[in-house]
Amino acid sequence: NNMHVPLGLVTRFVVCLLALQSVYAEVSYSFQEEMKPGTVIGNIAKDLGLDINTLSARKARIDSEGNNERFCVVNLNTGDLSVAEKLDRESLCGTKPSCILVQELVLENPLELHRINLHVQDINDNSPQFKRDLIRMEIRESAEKGTRFSMEEAHDADIGKNSVQTYSLQKNDNFILMIDATKVELVLENKLDRETKQEINLLLTAVDGGSPQSSGTVMIHVTVLDANDNAPVFSQNVYKASVPENAPVNTVVVTVSATDADEGVNGDVTYDFGHVSETDGKVFSIDSKTGEIRVIGSTDFEKKNTFELRVMAKDGLGLSSYAKVYIDLTDENDNAPVIYLKSLTNPIPENVSPGTEVGIINVQDRDSETNGQVRCFIQQNVPFKLVPSIKNYYSLVSTGQLDREVVSDYNITISATDEGSPPLSSSKSVQLSVADINDNPPVFEEQSYSAYVSENNKPGSTLCSVSARDPDWRQNGTVIYSLLSGEVNGAPVSSYVSVNGDTGVIHAVRSFDYEQFRSFKVQVMARDNGSPPLSSNVTVSVFISDVNDNSPQILYPAPEGNSFMTELVPKAAHGGSLVSKVIAVDADSGQNAWLSYHIVKSTDPGLFSIGVHSGEIRTQRDISESDSMKQNLIVSVKDNGQPSLSATCSMYLLISDNLAEVPELKEMSNYENNSKLTSYLIIALVSVSTFFLTFIIIILGVRFCRRRKPRLLFDGAVAIPSAYLPPNYADVDGTGTLCSTYNYDAYLTTGSRTSDFKFVTSYNDNTLPADQTLRKSTTDFLEAFGDSDDSSQVRNPE
Numbered sequence: 082n083n084m085h086v087p088l089g090l091v092t093r094f095v096v097c098l099l100a101l102q103s104v105y106a107e108v109s110y111s112f113q114e115e116m117k118p119g120t121v122i123g124n125i126a127k128d129l130g131l132d133i134n135t136l137s138a139r140k141a142r143i144d145s146e147g148n149n150e151r152f153c154v155v156n157l158n159t160g161d162l163s164v165a166e167k168l169d170r171e172s173l174c175g176t177k178p179s180c181i182l183v184q185e186l187v188l189e190n191p192l193e194l195h196r197i198n199l200h201v202q203d204i205n206d207n208s209p210q211f212k213r214d215l216i217r218m219e220i221r222e223s224a225e226k227g228t229r230f231s232m233e234e235a236h237d238a239d240i241g242k243n244s245v246q247t248y249s250l251q252k253n254d255n256f257i258l259m260i261d262a263t264k265v266e267l268v269l270e271n272k273l274d275r276e277t278k279q280e281i282n283l284l285l286t287a288v289d290g291g292s293p294q295s296s297g298t299v300m301i302h303v304t305v306l307d308a309n310d311n312a313p314v315f316s317q318n319v320y321k322a323s324v325p326e327n328a329p330v331n332t333v334v335v336t337v338s339a340t341d342a343d344e345g346v347n348g349d350v351t352y353d354f355g356h357v358s359e360t361d362g363k364v365f366s367i368d369s370k371t372g373e374i375r376v377i378g379s380t381d382f383e384k385k386n387t388f389e390l391r392v393m394a395k396d397g398l399g400l401s402s403y404a405k406v407y408i409d410l411t412d413e414n415d416n417a418p419v420i421y422l423k424s425l426t427n428p429i430p431e432n433v434s435p436g437t438e439v440g441i442i443n444v445q446d447r448d449s450e451t452n453g454q455v456r457c458f459i460q461q462n463v464p465f466k467l468v469p470s471i472k473n474y475y476s477l478v479s480t481g482q483l484d485r486e487v488v489s490d491y492n493i494t495i496s497a498t499d500e501g502s503p504p505l506s507s508s509k510s511v512q513l514s515v516a517d518i519n520d521n522p523p524v525f526e527e528q529s530y531s532a533y534v535s536e537n538n539k540p541g542s543t544l545c546s547v548s549a550r551d552p553d554w555r556q557n558g559t560v561i562y563s564l565l566s567g568e569v570n571g572a573p574v575s576s577y578v579s580v581n582g583d584t585g586v587i588h589a590v591r592s593f594d595y596e597q598f599r600s601f602k603v604q605v606m607a608r609d610n611g612s613p614p615l616s617s618n619v620t621v622s623v624f625i626s627d628v629n630d631n632s633p634q635i636l637y638p639a640p641e642g643n644s645f646m647t648e649l650v651p652k653a654a655h656g657g658s659l660v661s662k663v664i665a666v667d668a669d670s671g672q673n674a675w676l677s678y679h680i681v682k683s684t685d686p687g688l689f690s691i692g693v694h695s696g697e698i699r700t701q702r703d704i705s706e707s708d709s710m711k712q713n714l715i716v717s718v719k720d721n722g723q724p725s726l727s728a729t730c731s732m733y734l735l736i737s738d739n740l741a742e743v744p745e746l747k748e749m750s751n752y753e754n755n756s757k758l759t760s761y762l763i764i765a766l767v768s769v770s771t772f773f774l775t776f777i778i779i780i781l782g783v784r785f786c787r788r789r790k791p792r793l794l795f796d797g798a799v800a801i802p803s804a805y806l807p808p809n810y811a812d813v814d815g816t817g818t819l820c821s822t823y824n825y826d827a828y829l830t831t832g833s834r835t836s837d838f839k840f841v842t843s844y845n846d847n848t849l850p851a852d853q854t855l856r857k858s859t860t861d862f863l864e865a866f867g868d869s870d871d872s873s874q875v876r877n878p879e
């Protein structure tokens with residue numbers, strides 16, 4: 082259906098308004114009226130240098146200025162611009178010398194707007210026409226040679242040379258034609274003679290200058306009369322008047338008048354319009370008696386602002402003359418500006434930089450001059466402004482950073498006011514949504530989290546929950562929790578705790594042991610689901626609290642049933658002498674490790690007492706000869722936990738002054754060991770003890786010298802460096818159980834040498850792992866002497 086027009090019929094101009102923005106260009110096409118719909122008048126893509134392939138993606142479309150019709154269409158595949166409908170220049174532009182239809186080509190992304198001027202050229206599609214087919218005239222035979230008779234002009238809707246160019250009169254005996262710029266007149270060349278010819282028919286032809294030419298004719302019927310000398314004469318050849326548009330009906334615009342020198346009927350002048358178009362005839366009327374031209378219809382400056390009327394004055398017998406009346410309408414401010422939203426990017430992403438064009442606005446005011454000058458502005462305080470572009474176009478431009486999380490929708494009211502008086506204004510509201518960008522990381526509600534849990538918790542129990550907020554939209558604001566990989570005591574953190582990805586609830590994966598560690602930290606990450614995702618981290622500290630799950634462990638003496646150790650108590654011991662000490666520890670802490678000592682059974686209940694918290698065994702009275710040499714105590718050690726746990730041990734005391742009596746130990750011992758083994762053992766013990774004692778004395782000597790402030794020491798006292806002790810002891814503070822200095826700087830009694838080495842050996846034994854009992858066979862015990870620092874049995878305190 083693309084009918085190409087021969088070259089030459091269509092001309093085009095491309096004017097780029099370089100001074101403004103290059104996206105606004107103006108292109109003109111010139112073509113004739115009455116072309117078939119679909120006739121191609123040019124290729125807009127080529128003329129504007131647009132990429133044909135992007136036309137459809139950029140929603141190229143033809144728009145019209147204001148709400149006028151669309152006269153052309155663009156083919157999105159080829160870029161061809163073609164006529165949308167048959168255009169009739171005469172009905173579109175009337176008598177205007179040039180007929181320009183303004184259309185716009187709108188492209189989006191980025192927004193571009195090009196002006197298309199369609200020059201519709203006239204073709205000679207109208208013939209000259211006379212208002213009537215027949216003109217009747219009555220002329221007296223007495224009329225002199227040279228008398229002129231005005232004739233009505235013909236009208237041709239075409240313009241320029243397609244309009245009426247000339248007239249011709251059919252050849253006849255009496256009249257010739259005289260034409261000048263303003264009128265057409267018949268001139269009497271030969272006098273009439275009513276007696277020879279009473280009626281004459283003349284054919285007047287009007288011809289236009291088109292090619293092919295067309296013409297119109299009127300028959301002039303002349304009746305030759307006896308008298309009537311004078312035709313009416315208008316006071317002016319041309320009348321000019323102006324009237325405001327929208328003038329009320331019956332407003333007199335102008336009064337024409339003509340006089341006729343004759344008397345009676347021959348001097349009675351009546352008025353009428355000559356040729357008037359149908360539409361003009363609905364706007365003005367002429368009073369046939371008075372010659373007053375009045376407004377009878379609505380006048381609209383914007384539709385038509387000048388009128389050219391021909392008026393005729395006729396006397397009673399049919400002589401007439403013609404005059405022209407030009408009526409100009411004056412503009413009133415009767416049109417408010419109209420705001421058209423030509424294009425809008427909606428929604429706009431919140432990260433657009435300030436100065437981004439989001440829309441194009443066109444403002445039109447149909448009034449002219451100052452009445453049509455429009456000022457355009459935005460009423461609210463929004464981060465957008467209007468930037469004037471070409472003519473009455475404005476770009477809607479962002480002025481600041483947008484933040485969807487603060488304002489997600491804008492209702493922008495654009496107002497336009499003209500400069501008429503009074504001014505008219507209008508407004509239009511533009512809804513603009515802001516689209517989300519993942520610009521907010523999740524934020525934890527707290528800076529850090531702490532969870533408290535008792536040891537021996539059930540695996541799977543809830544520790545605490547973390548929560549983070551992300552104000553972004555949908556998946557950009559959906560928070561997912563996860564554990565950051567890390568290590569706790571050398572094991573992956575995931576073997577300790579887990580986090581629920583959706584809820585942020587943190588669960589214990591295993592049971593915790595306070596004695597292994599008291600707290601640990603894990604890092605939890607909150608991540609949103611955007612792409613790329615944003616995240617933030619938080620530290621969760623898990624504090625494990627102690628439960629009384631460890632019984633006291635007796636370091637000295639060895640637990641009941643496993644001991645052949647015997648304390649020597651000098652016979653001369655007085656009441657209150659320290660004879661031995663029960664040493665116990667508890668792996669728990671605090672109250673759970675606060676130990677108390679009680680004698681639960683003894684051979685002679687009145688002889689020995691034990692310090693409730695010190696564990697020191699003292700004589701209650703002087704030893705007497707009558708006291709049994711072998712004394713046996715069963716001591717119970719209890720912690721202060723809820724419920725409390727306890728342990729018991731037996732202590733064998735030998736009231737004797739020398740080691741010679743030791744063999745009797747054999748009798749005291751519950752063991753069935755043979756005496757030989759016992760003797761070896763004792764010899765070994767004594768030698769180790771002696772060696773150790775020497776060592777200790779050297780250390781003490783060094784300490785003593787260093788302090789220069791001698792401490793009162795018992796003979797043979799033993800200090801045990803606290804570094805040898807299992808870690809839990811060192812932590813016990815003075816308020817809880819025995820403090821380490823008290824425990825391990827304990828001094829043993831004078832002459833109690835066997836105690837010394839027994840103390841040491843039992844101490845070494847108890848560097849075993851805390852959960853192992855101290856129950857050992859004799860052979861184990863022997864080995865302990867051989868390699869007391871055997872690492873397989875010694876627990877690394879770290």
Ligand SMILES: *[C@@H]1O[C@H](CO)[C@@H](O)[C@H](O)[C@H]1NC(C)=O
Pocket residue numbers: 492493494510512
């Ligand atoms: C936008 O603002 C205009 C004028 O303030 C108001 O009439 C209109 O209802 C508003 N529209 C919305 C969706 O808020």
Ligand SMILES: *[C@@H]1O[C@H](CO)[C@@H](O)[C@H](O)[C@H]1NC(C)=O
Pocket residue numbers: 516517518519520554555556557611612613
């Ligand atoms: C999330 O943000 C990205 C850019 O960061 C954006 O492209 C996407 O449309 C957003 N999603 C939603 C649901 O708004």
Ligand SMILES: *[C@@H]1O[C@H](CO)[C@@H](O)[C@H](O)[C@H]1NC(C)=O
Pocket residue numbers: 565606616617618
């Ligand atoms: C969170 O920790 C991970 C792993 O250490 C790291 O990659 C990420 O950058 C951290 N995020 C923030 C917000 O610090």
